[in-house]
Amino acid sequence: MSTLKELLGTDKRSVVIADSLRVLDAEVADKGGLGGMAVKTAYKIVKGVSPDFLEKVVDVLFDDFMDALDPIYQEAVSAGTSPRAQLVQNTNRVADALLSITDRRAQTAKNAVVKKSYEKLRGSAKKHVEAAVPRLGELLERHVGS
Numbered sequence: 001m002s003t004l005k006e007l008l009g010t011d012k013r014s015v016v017i018a019d020s021l022r023v024l025d026a027e028v029a030d031k032g033g034l035g036g037m038a039v040k041t042a043y044k045i046v047k048g049v050s051p052d053f054l055e056k057v058v059d060v061l062f063d064d065f066m067d068a069l070d071p072i073y074q075e076a077v078s079a080g081t082s083p084r085a086q087l088v089q090n091t092n093r094v095a096d097a098l099l100s101i102t103d104r105r106a107q108t109a110k111n112a113v114v115k116k117s118y119e120k121l122r123g124s125a126k127k128h129v130e131a132a133v134p135r136l137g138e139l140l141e142r143h144v145g146s
Contacts, residue, residue: 001077004069004140005066005070007144008144012143016062017055018055021054021055023135023138024054027128027135028040039124042121046113046114060105061102065098068098069087069140072086072090082137084134084138087136092130095129103122106118106119106122
């Protein structure tokens with residue numbers, strides 16, 4: 001059985017990264033209230049670091065994210081369920097796995113603005129990542145099938 005990294009990490013990588021950025025934009029755009037305003041402000045700040053900053057970040061995190069999501073994807077394949085359904089059933093696990101990666105990376109971030117923005121939002125990050133899981137599942141299905 002192929003891993004997510006094998007399925008998405010070669011020929012499809014740039015397309016999946018571009019799609020991931022669209023998903024990220026949509027998730028941020030959907031945020032409302034004061035918490036949403038904080039997320040949107042931080043996102044704007046991070047996007048302002050350089051025109052391709054987020055693309056580079058997603059590319060750097062890509063392999064680790066695929067490794068983190070692979071066990072859940074493999075469970076979907078074994079169970080004959082869709083990746084989206086399996087991710088949604090394991091929302092908490094998905095969020096914890098992805099945030100463990102970003103937490104580790106944030107600790108060593110060299111850009112003070114990015115690091116500070118991450119630290120400000122980290123307290124509410126899990127609920128935002130959990131909210132993004134259905135779109136993340138749809139992204140996987142678009143690129144690996146259901």
